[in-house]
Amino acid sequence: VRREKLDEKISEKLLQNYDKLYRLAYSYARNEQDAMDIVQESAYKAIKYSNQVREEQYIETWIYKITINTAITYINKAKKESIGMEEYQLEYEEQYMDFDVMDSLKKLEEEDRTVLILRYFEDRKLSEIAKITGENVNTVKSRLYRALKKLKIELEPENREVIV
C-alpha cells in the first residue's frame, strides 16, 4: 500500500513539473520530439523503479536525476547513430536559426549547463543540485563559476552572494 501511495506521489510530481523536465530535456536534445521522448521515458522509469526512492522528500531529486540520465543516454545514442558528431550538431542548428538562450547554453559542457539551469532557472538549492548530480557541493559551485565565466555574465549583486 505504501509503495502504491509513493507511486501516486511521484506521478503527481511528474504532472506538476513536466514543463520543467521538458525544458531540461530540451537543453540536451534541442528539439521538441526528442525532448518529449526523454521526459516520457523518464516518467516510465521513475514509476517502474520507484522502490529506489526511500523517502518522499527525495521524489523531485529522483525525478531530476532520472531525467538527466535519460537525456545523456539519449543524446549519446543519437550521436552514435548519426555518422559523425558534426552532422548531428548541424541537424539541430538548422532547426533553430534564431539564436536564443538555448544557443547560448549550447556553449557549455553538459554537466555545467545542467547545474546552471537548475540553480538559476529552476531555483534549486546547491545542496539539492549536488544530490541530483551525485557530486559534492564544491564541484557544483565550480561548475557554476565555469558556466558563468563562459557565458560572460556579470552577475547582479544579489545573485553573486548566492554562490560565494
Next chain:
Amino acid sequence: MRKGSMEEMKKEYMQYTAPDELKDRIAAAVERAENEKKKKRTAGIIRNIGIAVAAAFVFTITVNTNSAVAYALEKIPVIGAITRIVTLRTYTDQGENHEAQVAIPKIQPEEGESLTEGEKQMNQQMEDYMSEIINQYERDISELGGEGYEAVDSVYSTIRDDDELLSVRIDTTFARGGAENLVKIYHLEKASGNILALKDLFQDGSDYVTVLSEAVKEEMRSEMKQDDSKTYFIDQEDMEDEFQSIKEDQTFYISEEGELVLIFDEYEVAPGYMGAVEITVPYSAVESIAAENSYLK
C-alpha cells in the same frame, strides 16, 4: 537578449513550454509502468491476502475471548507488523565541509518482554555496521583536514515484517567526490529466532556462491540486451572492474513473489549512474540447491 542578464536568460528559458500532448504521454508512461509492476506483484498479493484472512480469523477468536488481548491488538498498526524497530540513536555532525546524519536502528522488545538471542545478535550486527560507517566518515574527515567535502546520510526501513521474516534495510549515501550508495539488509527468521544469512537459504555444503554468481551474470547479460540504458561490468574489453563473483554474505532480500534479489553497492558491478543495483535470481536457477524451507519459490 541583453547580454549579461541572468533574468533575461531565465525569462527566455521559461518560454520553452511543453506541447500539450506531453501530459497525456506522461500519464500513459505512468500507467504502463504501474501495469508492469502490478503484473509482477499479483502473485504476492494473493498470497498476502491468504495470510491476512487467516490472521483475521485467529484474531477474531482471541479478541472475543480475551479483553486484555483486544487492548494489546489496538496498538498493532498493521496486521503482520509484529516487531518494533526504533532508532537506537542518531549520529549527527555538521561542519563547514562535512555533515553526517546516521540513524542506528534496533529491535525494541515489547513492554515487559525481553529480546531473544537472535534479536540481540541482529541489534549488535546493525550497530557494528553503523559504527563502521561512522568510523569511516570520521577517518575521512580527519584525513581531509578541512579540505574537500564529505557527507554521509544513512536511513533505515523495515522492508518486511510478517510471521516468517523481519527484514531491516539500511541505505547509506556517502558524498565525497561522487556520491556512493551502500545497501545492507538484516534478516531475522521468526520461526527459529535466528539471523537469516544468505547461506541459510541453501543446502549445507552447496556451492551457492558459484551458482548465484553465474545466475547474476546471466541476468545482467539479458538486461543489457533488452535495455540499452543499462550497463554492467561484464563481458567488457577492459577487464579491470569485471564482475567475478558475489560475496558469501552478499546483501539480499526475498521479494513478495518469493524470488531472491541480490543487491550490489554503487560501483560494485556497474557504473555510478546505475546506483546501487538489484538483481533478481530466477527460482529455476537455484531450485536444485535451495534449502528445504528457504522462503524461495
